Amino acid sequence: MTDIKRLWKEATYKALANLATSMGLESGVGDMEALVAEYPPKPELGDIGFPMFSYAKLFKKSPAAIAGEMESLLAAKGETLLRYGRPKAVGPYLNIFLDRLSIIGEVLARGTRSDWNTYLPFNGRKVMVEFSCPNTNKPLHLGHLRNNVLGESLSRILKAAGAQVRKVNLINDRGIHICKSMLAYQVYGGGRSPEDEGLKSDHFVGKYYVLFNQLKKEDPGAEEKAQELLRLWESGDAETLALWKKMNQWAVEGIKTTYARQGVGFDDYYFESLTYTKGKQEVLEGLSRGVFYRDGDGSVWADLEDVGLDRKVLLRRDGTSIYITQDIGTAIQRSKDWPFDELVYVVASEQHYHFRALFEILRRLGYSWSKNLFHLAYGLVNLPSGRMKTREGTVVDADDLIDELTVLAQKEIEAKGRDALVGDPAAVAEKVALGALHYYLLQTSPTKDMLYDPEQSLSFTGNTGPYIQYMGARACSILRKGGEGELAGRRETGGVSPAGAAVLNNESDWPLLRCLASYSSALEAAARVKEPSIMAAYAHELASSFSGWYRDNPVLSNPDPELSQGRLDLVKAVKSTLEQVCSLLCIPFLEVM
RNA sequence: GCGUUCGUAGCUCAGCUGGAUAGAGCGACGGACUUCGAAUCCGUAGGUCGCAGGUUCGAUUCCUGUCGGACGCACCA
Known part of the structure; x- marks a missing residue:
């Protein structure tokens, strides 16, 4: 909305309020947002249209009568306002014919100044946007491209609207899937580097993740060996960590190249390997305050059935964290790192349920900002041939x-x-x-x-x-x-x-x-x-x-x-x-x- | 079974907090390059907004039910 249109909306709203006051009506006309401003279907009807239907009940008059009164009220406002246009009742609508010279002047000024965008409805708002969040066992695919461009574009839009934006990424760099590509590399890699094979480094890592399927056929114990690798990683085994670090670096480097190509970027990177133990402390505190409960086997649960969700496990019976526990910790950490007015998670709609539970748990833990968390859920990208499936090799690689x-x-x-x-x-x-x-x-x-x-x-x-x-x-x-x-x-x-x-x-x-x-x-x-x-x-x-x-x-x-x-x-x-x-x-x- | 979400033209999609005659593109058909780049433009045909109720002055939009699709309801992430 241009300054001139906003000016008319405000003037119209004030006139409505004054009309209500002069008639001694207590209930008022609601807030300004309730006043709808739209385009009339034909230019000869005007440039802005305010439908008066919703005020008929309040004023006990027909919408057309209200529009008529509004026209004369606004017309009596004097030169200051009328310099920017002319009000006219058209049936049940109060329409405004804008002063076109003013609009033209406003629009043409864009060609002469680079800072022409002066309407900043989100001015002063601090918004953190999390997006992309790749796994480090394979390169990005078409689905990531949608995620990335959504997150980047939304960030730019919010920034243009005046918000202070912080783009963050959470790299999923640990877990069983990483260990699978590590194991396959140990077996088939022969110590080669991406350069040796002439592959982009993340594609190189992805190649070994795919080779894990071959390994499973050759070695029935492959799954168990991957699990063992995960245990070694968690216990800090030097050799495992060295391999993990090397392959992770290849993956992340390659993924960052794709980011650069796509034109997306981040202000801060979080790594799951550094955050995966977070949240446990908060859960234990919640447990002591009675927010959660402990099951007979020692696992810790949140009972969300009263808000239409299920019971969620927060700590395993061995006391370790799971996915949602990490997210609890990460969210709290972020609110400390950079106190936001709003935190947007750009994540596939598959995880809608997860985020509802996460937000509810944070609310129960007493974090008032939990109401400012937003899951921007996006749908899958399908192909005319059907859904992309890793196993069927129908995944569309981003770089390709x-x-x-x-x-x-x-x-x-x-x-x-x-x-x-x-x-x-x-x-x-x-x-x-x-x-x-x-x-x-x-x-x-x-x-x-x-x-x-x-x-x-x-x-x-x-x-x-x-x-x-x-x-x-x-x-x-x-x-x-x-x-x-x-x-x-x-x-x-x-x-x-x-x-x-x-x-x-x-x-x-x-x-x-x-x-x-x-x-x-x-x-x-x-x-x-x-x-x-x-x-x-x-x-x-x-x-x-x-x-x-x-x-x-x-x-x-x-x-x-x-x-x-x-x-x-x-x-x-x-x-x-x-x-x-x-x-x-x-x-x-x-x-x- | 429970929950979330989507259903608009032959196809892919818009339609902002309910508002004046539901819009684009593709595809189809018919036109426009001696004229600032035709990767363009103009015109025609094509819709019971899944279906049935309800609320309202007014419903593609809100509510209920129903049918169909997708997704979710792990001590995975």
């Missing part, structure tokens, strides 16, 4: 996928004969590949399982990342030809001349201007409900709106220099907004493609 998309993007660049024009075709191709992949993964609401269709994601037309990148590149192309020098000169003085704004005040420019103006409300909604898909939808709407606009409104090839300059200013604002939106969605912005 990006490679394949890059090859296809490069072929497309060559087919268009643009390889000489884009500079480095391979580099541009990878950026197009990432744009395609990230947009595809973000366009769907996180909660839903989604179908990853390679065919469709590779068709670079329609509702896709490359389409958005293409519109950005077209905007850049127009600006290049239009002479950035003149605009750059104006950046010094800042602002846009009133004449420049007036030349854009007509019906053909308005849809694009209105779309640009709605950036803030899209950002606010995306941050509030934690769904990057809202920004993805906005990105496509903006790109498509721009596409339609520049077809009908020649920027450079028109005879009026003032009009050209005004339109150039508008293109500049589009480019600036698209660049920002792409950054929020982890879509590389391209000047040429």
Whole structure:
């Protein structure tokens, strides 16, 4: 929501409240959030619409009558408000016709300043976002790519909305699965390194994890040997630790390379090997306070049946921690490390139950911040052929996928004969590949399982990342030809001349201007409900709106220099907004493609 | 069995706290490149919002039931 729209919402809300007071109504009109602001279906009805239905009961009047009274109340507010638009009752709706020159001025200012995003609804809020959390026994796959881009994009959105964001990763670097790849390496590895085999280091580790299956066939005692390795690891056996450290480093290094390629990063890494004993103390304290109970065999339990959950084991009968116990400890540790207002866990929806239990246990332990924990659950990524399964070898490797998309993007660049024009075709191709992949993964609401269709994601037309990148590149192309020098000169003085704004005040420019103006409300909604898909939808709407606009409104090839300059200013604002939106969605912005 | 979640056009998906005529893309069909890059644009066809009740001035949206899919209910993570 732009400043001007917010101004109208506040004014309308105050007028409603005053109306209630003047009628001596005690119950009031609720809070401002309850006042719905929407777009009228047709531009000739106005630019903002406030439905008055919900106030009919309170005022004991028809919605249309209320809208009428509101119109005259607001119209009497005087010049200060009316400078920004005009209220009009349209049936049961109170609509506002915005002063377009004000909106145009606000929007065009984006082309001249880099710090144009001034609406910060999350200002001052501290949000920690946990995502990725890979195992160190194999490389990342398609599911991780969805997790990574969701976490990174959400973090960027929250930051853009004013929040202070801390991105954290928890590396699952211990446990039986790690020991399996270690054991297979002991048997088949022959002391070789990833370099020796010419493999990316995490793929190298993953290869031995797969080889464990072969080992099981050759040696029926393989599972037991892996268990033994885990016991050795826990007892601190030097040789086991050395091997663990070496393979872990290979895995983590390789995974970080994929992060860098994908453009995701973290402010802090937690390692399960360092946190897996945490939480035990808190559980024992909870036990002594009667929050938990001890079973006959010595195990410690939480009884969550009264909130619709089951009984959960927190400590084994031998007193050791389990998964949820670690998470209890880690959450408490984090609240101390960096006291947050909110902690978001980006984790597959398979673990929804786990997080409900975790949050409830933390609440019972007396941590008031437990109500600020949020599980951003996302669905599985399926293939047209069915679910990805490790055992059936249908897992899509992250690096391989990006490679394949890059090859296809490069072929497309060559087919268009643009390889000489884009500079480095391979580099541009990878950026197009990432744009395609990230947009595809973000366009769907996180909660839903989604179908990853390679065919469709590779068709670079329609509702896709490359389409958005293409519109950005077209905007850049127009600006290049239009002479950035003149605009750059104006950046010094800042602002846009009133004449420049007036030349854009007509019906053909308005849809694009209105779309640009709605950036803030899209950002606010995306941050509030934690769904990057809202920004993805906005990105496509903006790109498509721009596409339609520049077809009908020649920027450079028109005879009026003032009009050209005004339109150039508008293109500049589009480019600036698209660049920002792409950054929020982890879509590389391209000047040429 | 219990719980969570999803069900919108042939396909893949939007639809923000209930609001004015449910929207995109793909695919299909028909158009537009001597004009700022056609990876584009324009038009047409296509929906009983799974089904049945309920609440409401108003329900794709909220509630109940039901059918179908997915996931979960380990002293695994």
